[in-house]
Amino acid sequence: MATKNRNRKNNSNNKKRSEYKSRNLLSGFLFGVGLVAFLDxxxxxxxxxxxxxYDKSTTDIGLVxxxxxxxxxxxxxxxxxxxFADLQRRNMLWLTKWWGGVLLxxxxxQLYDNIIQHKLMRIHQIRYVDNLFVYxxxxxxxxxxxxxxxxSLVVLRRNKQESGNAIS
Structure with missing residues (x-):
């Protein structure tokens, strides 16, 4: 009976750990998207x-x-x-996975911005010059x-032994 309870508890803990690993990646991904969009x-x-x-209209529309x-x-x-703060509070923050998410x-x-918005949708270009190739x-x-x-950071984190506690 004790073995069954231990197995259930381990399965529950593994499920929670997996969920928090995904949250680390999501938190980093959102932060990375927001950061690069802000810098852009x-x-x-x-x-x-x-x-x-949006450069297909007036300057006022562009500013909006x-x-x-x-x-x-x-x-x-x-x-x-x-x-990020929630993960840190729960002591479930894995910085390597989080930084991997930020970079991803x-x-x-940035790749979406150039391929979809600049080239396919043509709502703006990086810069309006004759030769865009270098940009x-x-x-x-x-x-x-x-x-x-x-x-590589996400894969590194996955391949590392994660039996210990998360990094706070």
Whole structure:
């Protein structure tokens, strides 16, 4: 009887650990998406004035679209931060998996931004110059580097022995 109870408890603990591992990845992913979107909006939209989120209309519409984009990045960052705080409070934070999620989120968003928004939807370009190839190349290579490093951190965390407690 005691063995059955122990097995049930172990299965329940394994299920909880698996759920928290996923939350670590989700928290990092949201934070990464929000962070890179925030940096994109602050640097390329506001400081350098290279483009607006939506450049197919007037400047006023472009500014409104930038505001909505900024709100999106803020909500993603805050959502990831709240999940991070909850994981830390529960002593279920695995920083390696979380940082992997941050890099995956940042790289995925950046690659999506260039391929979908810049090229397919054409709602804006990185910069309005004659030769975009160099800008696109740098944008996509940096996105792929983040994705590769993020994926390697997630796999590293999965392959490491995780029988101990999470890192707080």
């Amino acid at each position: 909006e602050a640097i390329f939209h506001q400081i350098l004035h290279w483009h607006h989120f 679209s930038d505001g909505l984009f900024h709100a999106f990045s803020w909500f993603a960052t805050i959502g990831g931060g709240f999940l 989120g940042a790289g995925t968003f 696109d190349l740098i944008w996509n290579i940096s996105a792929l580097i983040m994705i590769i490093f993020g994926f």
